Amino acid sequence: MTAERPRRDWRDTVAEAADLALLGLAVAVAALPLLTLAPAVATASAALHDRSVTGSWPPVRTSLARFGRALPAGAAVSAVALAAVVLLAADLLALATGRVPGGGPALAVTAVVVAALLGYAGLVAVAVGRTGGRGWRSAARHAARTCLHRPGVWAAAAGTCALATLLAALVTPVAVPILGGYTLAALHAVDARRPAGAPEPAEARDLAIRPEAS
Template sequence: MTAVSAPTDVPAHPAPARADWRDTLREASDLALLGFAVAAAALPVLTLAPAVATASAALHDRSVTGSWPDARTSLSRFGRALPAGLAVSAAALAAAAVLAADLLALAGGRVPGGGPALALTAVVVAALLGYAGLVAVAVGRTGGRGWRAAARRVARACPRRPAVWAAASGVCVLAVLLAVLVTPVAVPILGGYALAALHAVDARRPPEPS
């Protein structure tokens, strides 16, 4: 009696289902809603950092588990992020105001230095934006808390990962430029997309040396 051999053209593991246009549209809609949620939570201005931290934590959950956290989890995270986040928002807004004033003064010729000083200041601003974006990603990995620890960790990592730092800076600069060009109602959508892009950039980082 001869043994019947198993067919060799059957794959050992089924191929993963490919995402179609509906999945892409759903993901785009989710990111747009995330941006509007951040904008709504940041309306008091000083709640900007807690709103970003909560959104970053939601994106981290999405990348790890494949699903978004429920509303109760996000509200709880937002509440826990408020005490430290208010101070972070105030510091970030003050720094942004100073840097914007410097750029406007250099561009208007009110401060000596001309084009080279303006270009150098623009590079510094871009680098700081990239650093801030990576800090927001790092905070998202810890449930939307731990700004100080995240800031120290990213400050140590940026010189070791200049390509990731540069990519994050490019994402932030592009988001700012588009925010100036598009209609104001579309700015929150850019926020959701930019934060997702920062998570994607950071996810491609090389393994850090022990």
């Protein structure tokens, strides 16, 4: 006979919700210098991956070590990501205010492109979490293959990021950092879903084999 798994009750749900909220706050604090945004997200993604594999969060010392190792490459990734965000936000603002011709159709197309890029970035964050918060190039290639071979996952990731962006604009600013932990957890859940019987992609196996790749 196999032992039955213990049933989860409301206390487990509340505890997990609190953990994700704290994770989001930790990411926000670590990302305050802006150039540490990518290392903070990568470290949080690695913690979520550990949580899904082992059932427990990694020790604080492990997360701090991962954050330190992720800083050199992560700072460059942060700079590129922030520059892209500024350019896309300026484009959307110019279209919304009528300073650039195109009107509603151009604004809608641009919004879809932005959501797609956010979805891709979210999948990169998930992939880099499998390598202990490092290996941005491998994660970017893996996310690109995911978008190509599993467009439904890409669409779900884009929708998740778009919903998080909308909620961030609606909730009180104090609650915005909390969304980070929930959004990253949702992206991990989206990426983990695949059709029943579908083999695990080779790229995902390669990432799992090299958990601390640089």
